[in-house]
Amino acid sequence: MSIKETDQNNTPNPKNIVYDTQDLNLWYGETHALKNINLSINEKEITAIIGPSGCGKSTYLKTLNRMVEMVPSVRTSGDIKYNGKSILDRSFKVEDLRTRVGMVFQKPNPFPKSVYENVAYGPKIHGIRDKKTLDEIVEKSLKDAFIWDEVKDRLKENAYGLSGGQQQRLCIARTLAIEPDVILMDEPTSALDPISTLKVEELVQNLKENYSIIIVTHNMQQAARISDKTAFFLNGEVVEFDETETLFSNPSDKRTEDYITGRFG
Amino acid sequence: MSIKETDQNNTPNPKNIVYDTQDLNLWYGETHALKNINLSINEKEITAIIGPSGCGKSTYLKTLNRMVEMVPSVRTSGDIKYNGKSILDRSFKVEDLRTRVGMVFQKPNPFPKSVYENVAYGPKIHGIRDKKTLDEIVEKSLKDAFIWDEVKDRLKENAYGLSGGQQQRLCIARTLAIEPDVILMDEPTSALDPISTLKVEELVQNLKENYSIIIVTHNMQQAARISDKTAFFLNGEVVEFDETETLFSNPSDKRTEDYITGRFG
Amino acid sequence: MKYIDINQVQQRMNSRIVKNNFLKYIFFFATILGLIVLAALLIQVLYDGLGVIDYQFLTGRLSTEASRAGIMGAILGTLWLMAVVIPVTVIIGIGTALYLELYLKRGRTQSIIQTNISNLAGVPSIVYGILGLTIFVRAMDFGNVVLAGGLTLSLLILPIVVVAAQESIRAVPQHLSEASYGMGATKWQTIRRIILPAALPGMITGSILAISRAIGETAPLTVIGIPALLIPFPEGITDKFTALPMQIYYWTLDSTLVDEYANLAAATIIVLLLILFILNSIAVIVRNKFQQRY
C-alpha cells in the first residue's frame, strides 16, 4: 500500500521534523498491528491521527514513547527517529525519551495523591528537590493547563476529588511540568463532557506554540477543528497523511473519503 | 396510561386464557419496574414481548413463574391468574407452578452433567425413577426439541461439549421433559448464531401446537415472524398489546410506531 | 523559563536506571530467600532423618530407646484424629456454608455470623487448645483422648472450611440454580443436585487444605496434654493418643539429652511433610481435574 504523504515530504518545509517513522512494523504476538508505517511529524504543530477502532492509532502513539513495550509479546521492525536519533534501539534509554515526550491518556489517570503532588511528581523524580522551585513549577504548569484558578485553593486535596475534565487538565499539567518537547495524546477528551472537551481543545491549541502535539481522536470534527495535519489509519496502515484541510476537503484516497463521510468506522 | 388490549378482550375469543394479569405492579426496592400491567395470554399461541432494554420484559416473564422472588427486595401488588388461580399468593406452591410453566433462558444454561442427565433432571426431581420411563421421556423430549439426531450418540457426554445452539435446544428439551403447559422464553436466541436461531425459531413454532409460549425478544423481526400476538413494553408499562400483524402493520400508539420503525430503543 | 535542565536530567538518568536494575535483583533475591530457607530446612531434615526411616521405624512402637523407637502409634493417633476431624468439619463446615450462602438472607444476622467466622480464623490455635481443655477434656470429661483432640482441631479449622465452601458455592453460576428452580425443583433439590455437585471440587480442595493444617497443628494438643511416653496403639476415639507433631515436639525437646532423638524428630518430620505433600497434591489434582467451565 503506498502512502500519500510523499508529496508532502517533497514540498519545502520550514519546520523541523521531530519524529521520523520509517517502515515501522509492529506485532502483538501474531497480530500484525502496524504495517509499514512511514510518517514525518513536524515540530510545534498539532498532528491528528484518526481511524476506526482497532486500526492501530493507540499502538502507534505508544510506540513513539516506547510505552508499547509494556506488552511482553511486542515485536517491532523498522525505525523511528526522534530528533534524528533512533529510539527503537534497546540501548536507547526509554526514561530519557519519556522525559522529552509527554503523554496524556484517554481516561484521566491522576495519581491518588494531592493535586500538588501530582504535578510535582515528574520534577521530583528528575531530581528537583527545592521546595520553592517545585512550587513555581506546579503553579506554572497548572496555569499553562488552564486549571490553576480552579484548583489553586485545593492543592493539598486528593486529585480524585476533581471532576473528570479537571482531572484530565491536571494530567496535562502533570505532563507540562517536566517540560517535554512533544506531547502525545490518546483520545484525551473521549471520557469528557462537551464543556470539558472544549476547554481541553482550547488548551491543546494554545500548547502548540511551545510543544509538538500528536493527538489520537475518534472525533473527526475535533481533528478538523484543532489539527494542522491529519493521518488516517486503517487496519494498521497509514492510508493518507496530509494537511488537515486538504485531507478533509479533498481526500485523495477513496477509503479516506468513505471514512470521513461516515460510510464506515 | 391506558392499555390497548381492551379491544382484544372484547372480541369473541375461542381460545382459553392461560394467564390473566390484573393491575400488576412490581418494585425492586425503590425501582418501580412494572406499572399496572394488564394482559391476557391465550393458550396454544405464541405471545411475543418486545420493548427497549430495561423496560421490564424479563421482570414480567419472571413474575409469571415467580422466579422474580429470588431477588429479596421484590414487592408486588395486583394479581396474576394462571388457569384461573391466583399465583402471587404466597400460599401458592411455586414448585407446582414451575412444573407447569417451563422456562428457557437467554444464555443456554445446561447443567454440567451429561446430555441424558440434563433432560432427565426434571422428571427425576418429580419422582420418576424408572429407568425405562426415563429413557423414553429423554428420547421423546430430545426429538420434540429437534436435537435427537445430533445428540443420540453422545447422550453420556457432558452437555458443555455441545455448540451454543445445540445447548439452547437441549435446554428446551429439558423443559419439555416435564411436559409443562406454558413455556416462557427470555431472548432464547440472542446468544446464538443466525443458523441456530433459525432452528430454534422453527422449533418454537412447532411447539405451539401443544404449548402456550411467551417469548421475550429484542429482535422485532423475530417477533413478527413467529408470534401470534405481541405486547410492547415501555418503561414498565404495556403500551400496546395486539395481534402481531396488527401491531406491526398498524400500531395504534405513536410510541409503538417509533419503536418498531427504529426511531428509538 | 526552563526549570528542568535536560543535561542534568540526563546525568541523573544513568544512576536512576542502575538503581532500578540493581534493586530488581535485590527484590528477586528477597522473593527466593524464603525458598532458600525452605531448601535449607528440607536438606537439614533429610540429612538428619533419612537414615532413620525404615520399616521398623514406620511400624514399630514408641520407645525410650532411640534404636528401637517407631512411630506407628503416632501415625495411628494422627489418623484417628482425622477420623474425628474430617466428618465433623466437612459436615458442619459445608452445612454452615450452605446455610450462610443459600438460606440466610443478607442482612444483619448474616454479617454477624460472617464477621464472627473471619474473626475465628484469626484466633491463635493455642486458644482453641484452652477451649478444648476446658470444654472437652474437663467439662465434658472426655479426658485427653482422641475425641477431645479431634473436636478441638475441628473447631480450629472450621472457619477455613466454611470460607472455602462459601467461595465454591458462590462460584456456581446463578443461572444453573435458576434453571433448576425453573423446572419446579425445590430449594433442597436444587442444592443437592445442582449446587453441591458443582461446588464439590472446590469444597474438597478447601477441606483438604484445612485438614492438612489440622494434621500439623501441635499447640492445641500440648494444652490438652499428651503423655510423653505412650506405647500402646490407640484403637478408637476414646483412647489416649499421641500424634506425629507431638512426637516431633517431644523428641526435639529431648534431643539435648539423647542426640539420636533429633534424628527421630527429623525422620518424623519427613513422614509428616510427606503426608502433607500428598494431601496437597490431591487438592491440586482435584482442583485442576474437576474445575468446571460453565
Place this chain on the structure above:
Amino acid sequence: ACGSDDESAGNQNGDNKELEGSVVVDGSGTVYPLMAKMAEEYMINSQPNVSVEVSRSGTSAGFETFLIENGTDFNDASRTIKEEEKAKAEELGMNIKQLKLALDGISIVVNPENDFATELTEQQVIDIFLGKYTKWSDINSDWPSDKIQTYGPNENHGTYEFFYENILDEQDMVGDANLQQEYSTLVKLVSEDKNAIGFFGFGYYDNNKDKVKAVGIDFGNGPVKPSLETISEDGPYANFTRPVFTYLNVDHAKEKPQVLDYAIWVMENVNNYAGEVGFAPLPKEEAEKLANELKELK
C-alpha cells in the same frame, strides 16, 4: 477407666494372668527416664496388653493431678510428699503409698570449657545460688571476672524444691537464676554458656557427660563427684543425695489389678534398671520389703 472391674476381678492370684487396661503415671521429670524405661520393659516383658502412659509435668504439678478424684495412678516424686499434700489426700479419703525407687544425687554442673571451678565447697555452691557471688572472681581472684549465670529446674520440679529446702535451707534463690521447665533445655543451656552453673538430677548429668561437667563438692572431706558409687544415703555424697519415689493411689491399685501388678513389678525390677538411667539402686532388702507390702494388697 476406673471402677470398671471391681471385686469380682480382684480375686485372681495367678501372677501370669493376662491383664489389660491403662496405668497413668505423671510427676517428676527426674524420675521420668527411670519410670519410662520400666513402663516400656513392663509392657514388653510382662503385660503387653496393659498401657502404661508416663508424663512428666514435675513433682509438684504431678501431685496436683494425683490428689483429685479420678486422678493419676502413680505420681513420681523427687522429694517426699509435703504435709499439705498429705492433708489433701486425707480430705479426699484417698489412700496413698510411698514407694522409694532409687537414689539420686543432685549434680552441680558447669560448662565443659570451665576449667577453674572444677571443685567447690558445699558452702560456695550455696552462696553462688543465693547470689552472694556475682562473678567467678568473687570466689577466687584467679578466676575470670565474668558474671556467674545460675541455672536450674523451675518450681514445678521436686528437684527445685529439694534444692531450695534442703540445700539452700529455704533461703531465696538469686533473682536472675534461669529456671526452666524442661531438663533438656537446661542441659543445653549449661552446655552452651561458659559461665553457667546449674543443678539437676544425676541421671541428666550422667547422660550428658560430653556436654556438661560435674563439679566436685567438698563436704569437708575433700571434693567428691557424683557417681553411682558415691551417691547413697550414708556415702560421701550423702548431703546432696535424695531418694526418689513414686506415690501409688492404693484405692486405684485395689480397683485395677493392672495398677497393682505394675507397682509390684516396678518394685521387683527397679534395681535392674536404676543404674542404666543414672540412679543409684536401693539396698536390696528395702525394695523387696516394699514389693511384699504391695503383694499384701491383693
Place this chain on the structure above:
Amino acid sequence: MATNSNPNKNAVPVREMIEKKKSSKNISSVFEKLVPTILFLFAIVSILTTIGIIYTLFSETIEFFKRVPITEFFTSTELNPLSQNPDFGILPLINGTILSSLIAMLVAGPIGIMAAVYLSEYASDKVRRTLKPMLEVLAGVPTIVYGFFAFTFVTPLLRSIWPAVDATNILSPGIVMGIMIIPMIASLSEDAMSSVPNSMREGAFALGATRLESTFKVVIPAALSGIIASFILGISRAIGETMIVTIASGSSKNFTFDITQSMQTMTAYIVEVAGGEAPAGSTIYFSLYAVAMTLFVFTLLMNLLARYITRKFREEY
C-alpha cells in the same frame, strides 16, 4: 390448576406420573422444612465456638483477678507462678511476645514487601505463576517443623556468628517466625499492588519514571492500606504463634530486652502451664486463662484493625 390441558400429548403420561408422585410428596416437604433447621444448627456451631472461647476465658479470668489484683497482673515485671510466694506479672510475657513479633516483622516486613514488589511489578506472568505458589508452600509447613528448624539449625548458626546468643533465645524463633510469615505479607501485599490499575503506572512511566520510581512513589502509596493490613495480620499471626517459641526460646520469665536471652511469650507460658496439667482451682490454673484472654484480646484487636483499615481506606482510583 387441576385441569389437565394436554391429555393426549404423549406416549408416556409424564404429567400424570408427576401429579401422582406429588400426592406422596409429604415426606419430602417435611424434609424441605427440616433442612434449613439442620443447617442452621450447623451454622450455630461457629457462634457457639466464639461464645465458648469468650465465656471460658472470661469467667476464669475473673476468678483469677479475684486472687491477683488486675493492676499487679498488668504492671508487675515479676512472674514466678510456681514459687512459694508467687508473682503474677504478665509484663515479661508481653515483653517476650512483643520482642519476638517485632523480630519476626523486621524479617517478614521488608522481605515480604520486596517479594511483593518483585512479583507484582517486575516478574513476568510466568515467573509470578511459578514463584508465588512455591512461596506459599512456606506457609503450609507446620509450625512444629519450624520449631525444630529454629532449635537445631538456626540457633547453632546464630551462635557460630554471634557467640553471645544463648542456646535458647528469642532471636532465633523470631527470625524463623518471620520467614514463616513472609508468604502471608508477600501474598496480601501483592494482591493490593496488583489491584492498582495499570493506568497509574503508565502515568508514571510517561513522565520518565523508572519502574522503581513508579513502584515506590505511585503503586505502593496507592496500595498502602492493603500493605498495612497485611503487616497487621502478620503481627497478629506472630503474636499467636506457639510452637516455634515454645521450643526455641525456653521458658525464662525474665523481663529483659536482650534478644540473645531466653524469654517466654504468652503462648509458650500457656503451653508450659497447661503441659504441667495445672489442676482446676489453683491460682496458676486461672493465670492460664488470664494470659490466654490477654492473648485473645491482642490478636482480636489486630484482626479487627486490619479489617477496619482495608475497609476504611479502600483505595478509590
